[in-house]
Amino acid sequence: MNRHTLNLAVFALAAVVLTGAALSWANAQRRNNRKTSAATAQLQNRAEAATDESGAPDTRRDVFISARRAPNAAKFGEGTWLNSQPTTLENLRGRVVLVDFWTFGCYNCRNTLPTLKRLDAQYRNKGLTIVGVHAPESDYEKGIENVREAVQRLGIKYPVVTDNDYATWRAYGVQAWPTVVILDKQGRIRFTHIGEGYYEQQEQIIQKLLAETDVATRTAEDKTDLSQQRGVNMEERVVKSEEEWRAEMTPQQFHVMREKGTERAFTGEYDASKKHGMYVCSACGNPLFSSEAKFDSGTGWPSFYQPVSEQSVGEHVDQAYGMTRTEVVCARCASHLGHVFKDGPRPTGLRYCMNSVALKLNENNSGQN
DSSP: OOHHHHHHHHHHHHHHHHHHHHHHHHHHHHHHHHHHHHHHHHHHHHHHHHHHHHOOOOOOSSSOOOTTTOOBOOOOOSOOEESSOOOOTTTTTTSEEEEEEEOTTOHHHHHHHHHHHHHHHHHGGGTEEEEEEEOOSSSGGGOHHHHHHHHHHTTOOSOEEEOTTOHHHHHTTOOSSSEEEEEOTTSBEEEEEESSOOHHHHHHHHHHHHHOOHHHHOOSSOOOTTTTTTTSOGGGOOOOOHHHHHHHSOHHHHHHHTTOOOOOTTOSTTSSOOOOEEEEETTTOOEEEEGGGEEOOSSSSOEESSOSOTTTEEEEEEOGGGSOEEEEEETTTOOEEEEEESOOOTTTTOEEEEOGGGEEEEETOOSOO
């Protein structure tokens, strides 16, 4: 065997050895990857199970959040409304709401518009409301006429509200354009996605939420005013825009009754009142509490052990400020009145702790209008 043939043989043997080593390494990597993927999946499943068992609000993105774990959505900030009268999440109760954080100068935002417009056209009459929250990226995008022109040029028909001070952006914890947040009929956040895409998943979630009945979406504690309001004629309900309420109310009334604020203890007109009559809603005149049910709770707010009827008030679960309470609202106009607690006197054991500014006393009035 000459030197040239010997060199070829050595090179061929080396190539075989190196190829075999490479294949062995690749197989080992695939086995390790499978093990790592399985371990990662197990850890993720355990983490998700632990998260689900914790009972804390679930704020993950690109995940369909269960009703039990879904956090309540924040209210819309002040802004100029286009394509609709000003509205609130309270007014949208019973409808699925898709909140789209966008700005007309964002290329990615414009790419999502065909899907949003299609969803609006297809599901609006089935119970979906899309609200475009326009959070500007530049000073030019803050001009209302520029926004108005863009909305018209882009063919947007659903409601749009400006968010020039980014109040709504911050309240929802938004980090980038575009961001889609989908709320269920009770105003809870069930899905969040940042960026383009996930269109099919978003539509499937909208379909699921539209199919959810009010009973199915309420938790055991989340008793809305449906049962309490069965005797209230829907034609008698008072429904107004927040701007209309603001024009009719004092600043303190609006803060308490429409923004769910609380007056300072021991400052209200009716805290220590001993006068007889019927306490009605100061916003709409709906009879709420008889003075016969009033008692001195020592809390600094007028307190009652029962409403004049089950049809007078509605109740909602309130999880603001890191605690769970039962909010009381007027069944006729949905204005915030106060809260009810289970530490009252006999015969009910309940304490309806109300804000004086939400009440008006009609002295020596039976409550029958």
